[in-house]
Structures are given as C-alpha cells and as structure tokens.
Amino acid sequence: MSLRPALQLERISKAFGPQWVLREVSLTVRPGEIVALMGPNGAGKSTLLRVVATLLRPTSGWVRIGDFSWPPDGARIRAQVTLLGHQPWLYPDLNAAENLRFYQRLYGWPEELGAVDAALRRMGLAERARDPVRRFSRGMLQRLALARAFLSPAPVLLLDEPFAGLDVLGLEEAREAIRELVAQGRAVVVALHDPAAADFAHRVVVLVGGRLVAEGSPTDFLEKTLQELYQARMDRRPISAAERPLRPSEGNFLSTRGMLSDGIRGISMAPAEVEGIRSAFPMRLQRHGLRAFQALLWKDLRIEGRARETLTPLLTLAGLSLFLFGAAFELRPDLARSFVPVFFWMLLLFASSLGVGRMMASEIDRGTWEGLLMVPGDRSVLFAGKAIVHSLLLGLVTLLSLAAAGIFFNLSLWDPAILLLLALGVIGLSGVTTLLAAIAMATRARELLLPILLFPVAAPLVIAGIQGTRAILEADPAGESIWLQILLAYDLLLCAVAWIVFEEVASS
Template sequence: MEPSPVLRLERVSKAFGPRWALREVSLSVWPGEILALMGPNGAGKSTLLRVAATLLRPASGAVWVKDRRWPPDGAGVRAEVVLLGHQPWFYPDLTAEENLRFYQRFYGWPEDRWAVRAALERMGLAERAHERVRGFSRGMLQRLALARALLAPTPVLLLDEPFTGLDVEGLERAREAVRELAAGGRAVVLAIHDPSTADLAHRVVVLVGGRLVAEGPPAAFHEKALRDLYRGGVGPPGATPSHRSEGPSVRPSRAPEGSPRAVGRETGRSADAGVLSIPPTRSHTAPPTAHPARAASIGDVSLATREKGRMVSLPSPLRPLLALLWKDLRVEGRGRETLAPLLTLAGLSLFLFGAAFELRPDLARAFVPVFLWMLLLFASSLGVGRMMASEIDRGTWEGLLMVPGDRSLLFWGKAVVHGLLLVFVLVLSLVAAGVFFNLSLWDPVIVALLLLGIAGLGGVTTLLAAMAMATRARELLLPILLFPVAAPLLIAGIQGVRAVLEADPSGWGTWMQIMIAYDLMLFTVAWLVFEELVSA
C-alpha cells in the first residue's frame, strides 16, 4: 500500500479584497516528494504556501497536514510544517548561531548545539557562526534560512523561492540539501520561477490566475510550454486532463510521457467529494539519490526525533515565552534602539519641566503625577510601538506567528518586555522627580499604583500595536487608538498617586481597585482575541 499524502489542500480559495489569489486549488503531496510550484508573478504561489503554513486564513476550503486540519487547528498544523518565506526572519543584532538557537527554543524543536553547528557547516556558514547577521549579504541570509529549515523536525517543508540570491556554491549546497531531506521522507514544496531549477522536483504543478492549470514531470515544462500556459492558462496541444474515478483514493491516469496534464475546474473531480486533487505521478521522475554520507548528516540534523514516535509535540507555554524574552532583551541590550531614546526622552522632559516651573509643594503634588503618567503614556506609544513596528520592518513578525502553539504567547512575551522598558523609564522619572521637584514618590503604594499602570500600558499597547501592524500607517494609528483606550487607566493612576501624596487612604484604595479591574479585563480580552487578531 502506498503512503497517504502528508499535505492536502482541498478546494482552497483566498481573496484579497475583490481579487481572488487562489480559486479552489486542490493538491496533495506525499512523503519523500519534491513538488515544484510554478507560475507567473501574482499567480498565487506565495499565497498558497502562506495558507498552508497558517499565516493566511483561507476564504474557503481546508488544509490537511497528516491528521491536522486548518482551519481551525492552526497550532497543530504549525507543529508539522516549516516555512521559508521571502524574508529570512533573522535579527541583525544576534549572531547566526544565536538566531538558529532562538528558533529552536521558540518553535519547541530539539535543542542541540551540535545540530546547529552541523546545519551551519552544511550551508557553508560555520566560520561565520559567531558573527552578527547585520553584516551578512542577501545570499548569506538565504543560506542561514536554509540552515534553519534543516533543523526543523517537521514532515513538511514549504520553501518560497529558496534559491534567491545564492551563488553557484550556495545553489549547489541548497539543491543537495533539499534532495537529501526528501530522501529522508520529508515532503518539500518549492515555489520557483526558473525552469532550470525544476529538475530538482519529482513533479511540477502550474498556477495561473490562482487556478491550478497543469501538472507533469519537470522536463515537460520548458520555457515555451510555460509561456503558453502563462498566456492562455491551458495546457499545450496533446496534453490530457487528469481524471479521477469514483472515490478520493483512486489515482489519476498518466499523462503522455513528456507532456503536462492540463487541469480545469470541471475536470479531475471526485463524484462523492467534489474535490479537485492532483496526486503525484511517481513514474514521471525517479527520486534523486543522495550521497549516503551526506544524507546521514541531514538525517542527524533534522530527523533525529522521528524514531521516538510523534515527530513534533507542542511545546510547553513556558519554553517559547522564555525564548522570546531572551531574544528581545538581548536584541535591545545590544542595539539599544528603544531604551536609549526612551530614557533620553524621559530625562529631557523632566529637566525642561523642572526648569520651566518652580512649583510649590502643594502644586507639585497636583501637577507632577499628571506629568509622570503622561510621560509613561508617550514612552509606551513611541517606544513600545517602535519595538513592534521593527518586527514588521525586519520581516520577523511572520517568523513569530509560526510558533507551534497558542499565539497568545506572543502577547504575553511582548507585554512583559514592554513593561520592563517602561520600568526603566519609571525609575529614571522617580529619581528626577526627587531631584527637580524635591518630591519623593518612593512610597510603596505609589510604586504599586505605577506598576499596575505599567502592566496595563504594556499590555494595551502590545494589543493595539498588533492590531495596527497590518496597516501601513501603523505608527500613526497606534497613538490614535491608545490615548482613548488607556484614558481610564491614566485617570485612575493620576488620582491614585495624588490621593497618596495628600494622605487620603480611602481615595487611593478606590483608584487602585479600578486599575486592577482594568488590567484583569485587558489581559482576559487579550487572551481571548489575540489569536484571531493576528490571523489574516
């Protein structure tokens, strides 16, 4: 008996506004198969891979990876796939080895320094392992992204233009690595443009206008055949449609040797399932044979856990959360892209405020709490918003969304890091308030109120920044959303600090209860909606 397909798309459609990027695409990929997706620009190749990786939600249809179905089980599907997209998903201030180790921890893959070194060696980057990737060329970043794919113990690899920017040596290393991964039982889906690289695949399928129009052996898709397909969306003369008999398990008839099979919406449907399916025809192209020694090295790197039962188990919530905290703190500690401007803003603001106003003690108790909370609000908007926007600028946000588990972990990790940054601003502000205004704010109750406020500001800014990240005007939209939503927290914080300074215990107790209620409501809402919020 032949194995079941490890990846299946069943009548998947996806639209962006009025434009349909995918139209009822059905496709199956078997273990050990290399499938090449070809088509003109805008045909839907990248969209198909992103839907299969759960980065995009299909408008209709479903994706199956083994026994996991997306939607709704995005977390389960992400545990079984790895995606190499257009962006390499690396952090410039981390070294090559640190970037790979971060993704090992964050995705819940087996942590093994030897495996990281072996993957870097395999892609010719061992000598650059301890260099920050900020100085890497486009080709080196692509090699590093392929090294990350080698580390993934997943049965499905989705590679979008994996050979972009590679030199001759890098291209040969990448091609051989892909062959060996397939020889070890992995299903590999490649989106490519260059027909000369299609010989790597066992089967080629062609997308035109979001529809799957033809499939066949790589030799059939020479430049002239592809031009005809791209212009007309139909197979060349002599091509035959693929058919299926009653029932989803019947294999299609073979196309004439050397010809693609044309696929239309009305052909190749199962009478009972109504599904257009293009299973691989293994007789078209024999799987390439990998060098035994090289194949063993790839198996040691990426398939070490297969003999232990289930290939990937969902990681515990603590592991990716700690990995995210480690990464953010290390990146910020080295680059200081956010903390240094925030501290400068806080120091200069307090200095100018103190120099401009000589406040009497009673006026200081009234005005300083207002200034302090507004400073925290602006620091949250500017600094925290910039940290989230930088994930988009580097293209790393998609890498974080591929976490095999509940995506609300991203909210908790980011909120904690953002809260820690605001704590640094708060400490400087409390010191400056004592220097410039001779006003001590180190009362335990005041500190508790400020920490509750920081928790709320860090959480609400993270949530709103995630909401605004899909828009082009995200850095402008964030403060517009933040100021009214955070207003109840700011009012309670200002009045609570004033009540403490005026020795009104009953007053600050009420305001503290309001802040606690705000934080509890915020984090409950974030836990419930964050997954849907970041799902396109």
C-alpha cells in the same frame, strides 16, 4: 502499497476582498516527494504557501496534514510545517548561531547538541557562526534562512524561491540538502520561477491566475512550454494538448493522477519509515508555550541590550520632559504633589506609545513578525512575551524617571503604594499597547493611529493612576484604595481581553 499523504490541499480558494487570488486549488504531496510549484508573477504561489503555513486563512477549502485540518486547527498545523518565505526572518543584532537557536526554541525543535553548527556548516556558514547577521550579504542571509529551514524536523517544508540570491555553490548545497531531507521522508513544496531549477523535483505543478492548470515531470516543462502555458492562460484561450502536459479535472486535481501509489520517480520510502518521521516530531504544544515565551524574552532583551534601540530614546525623552516640565513650572512642593503625578503618568503613556510602537514596528519592518507568527500552538504566547518585555522596559524607564523626579521636585515618590500603582499601570499599558500596536503597525497610518487607538482606551487607567498617586501623596487612604481598585480592575479586564483577542490580530 499506498502511503498516507504528507500534505493535502482540498479546494483551497483565497480572496482578498473582491479579488480572488486562489481558486479551488487541490494538491496532494507524498512523504519523500519534492513538488515544484511554478507559475508567472502574481500567479498565487506565495499566497498558496502562506495559506498552507497558516499565515493566511483560506476563504474556502482545507489544508490537511496527518489528522489535522486548517482551518480551524492552525496551531497544530504550524507544528507540522516549516516555511521559508520571501523575507529571511533574521535579526541583524543577533549572530548567525543565535538566530538559529532562537528559532529552534521558539518553534520547539529538538535542541540536539551540535545541530545548529551542523546546519551552519551544511550551508557554508560555519566560519561566520558568531558574526552579527547585520554584516551578512543578501546571499549569506538566504543561506542562513535555508539553514534554519533545514534545522527543522517538521515533516512538511514549504520553500518560497529558496535559491534567490544564492551563488552556484550555494545553489548546489541547498539542492543537496533538500534531497537529503526528502530521503528522510520529508515532503517539500518549493515555489520556483526558473524551470531549470526545478529539475530536482519529482513533480511540477503549474499555477496560473490562482488555478492549478498543469502537472507533469520537470522534463515536461521546458522554458518555452511554460511561456506558452502562461500566455494561453493569460489570454484565456484553451490550452492545446501540446502546450499542456496534463490538465487537472475540475475539483480534485489529484484524481487525474491516481491515488498515492509508490510509482513516483525517485521516491523509495517504506511506509513504516514515513510514519516514523511523522511521529518523531510530536509537538508537546501544552509544554511548548513556556519555552517559546522564554525564547522571546531572551531574544528581545538580548537585542535591546546590544542595540538599545528603544531604551536609550525613551530615557532621553523622559529626561528632557522632566527638565522642561521642571524649568517651566518651578513647582512649590504643595503644587508638585498635585502636578507631578499628572506629568508622570502622561510620560508613561507617551513612553508606552512610542516605545512599544517602535519595538513592534521593528519586528514588522525587519520582516521577522511573520517568523514569530509561525510559532506552533497558541499565538497568545507572543502577546505574553512581548507584553512582558515591554513591561520590563517601561518599568526601567519609570524607575529611573522616578529617581530623577525625586531630585528635581524635592518629592519622595518611593512609596510602596506608588510603586504598586505604577507597576499596575506599566503592566496594563504594556498589555493594551502591545495589542493595539500589533493592529496599528499593520495599517497605513501606523505612527499616527497607535496613539489615536491607545489614548482613549488607556485614559481610564491613566486617570486612575494620576488620582491614586495624588491620593497617596496627599495622604488620602480612602481615595488611594478606590483608585487602586479601579486601576486593578481595569488592568485585569484590559489584559484579559487583549490576551483573548490577540490571536485574531496575529492571524491578520
């Protein structure tokens, strides 16, 4: 009896500029099957897994899972796959259990009682569940990352070198956990470089130079066979029959292996059972957005509350700036009404660039940004979550600076209209800075590029803020009204555009 494939890759090619990294890769993985993806360094294994996980868009070809295809339907494909990449995607300032709970919520996985503890126990981390992850060794980080992958109910698991850094015990625990998952009908694609580690796979496929060149059972690929296979492809000479367990025909790789019959060693799933697993995890994407948003908010505020990586430097910067500005100008109250708004809004602009830039850079430097990008559904939820967190931080800095400015300049700035202007400014700046920081942080001149991108785009907003605040302080209701309208219109326009295009930046 034939089964519906868990995962199908159809003629996937990927080019980075003029360089082709994957060429016409076709592969079908059955439910309950472990496929080991082997190949020399730079063969394209990680790129292939990242394409399947929707972190990269294929130049041509499709990934199909169930009724969905990527491209274009990355949002739904992400709900069906779990990726364990090179980076563990863990937050050092959260403890092990918090890290798992965060991803459980972000990805919309069922939050069954005890599931996190069970996953930690399975990977031998039960004793360390409440320890901050910053105290973990490399091997423990990998165990925790595996625990996260095993927590996932997704029908397809993509594991990129999952055993790296594990000790013998960890290796066996991980392999056992993977066997249990496939026994439930999950499909697992695991990228490996060590042929000895592939013995638990049902099938091995070999990728060299971006092409699938061979397929067979693990026993077909001894270390020597693989070495010869890699070398032959590198030298571009034909592979002899002895070197090659199976050479895929041009086009559909699986066509040489017949269709999805139940003849693969070790797979004993009944079709009904497999369909049950697929439908056991129907992502309620529409409702999931709010949960993911809450998870992001909770995570960022908790980390900031513990590490104060952004808030403390921003408050210090604001205090120092206030002191220097006040000491340098010794402003009389009438001049203060004219100059303080300039100072205040410029401070807000710099704080936005530095603070938001730092927070986005932290996500990228920790390697956790990719983990966030794996959120099922529309990625603009990341934009909303990040922009709100940035607004809260900037808002706090603004309020504290406002209090200090009132004391230093003997000027009451606690006017509801000024607070409204500042709130609009904070929201607009947070929104546009979040988008531009996501762009700038992925470039080579990120610290310099963010202000270059941000300042001109934010200039109308800042100018409107300065002029509006001045108009309020100088009791000019007409001026106040027009600048408030401009600020509001620009805010709405910028945030709407940023919201719409964020997915494009995120998918880069």
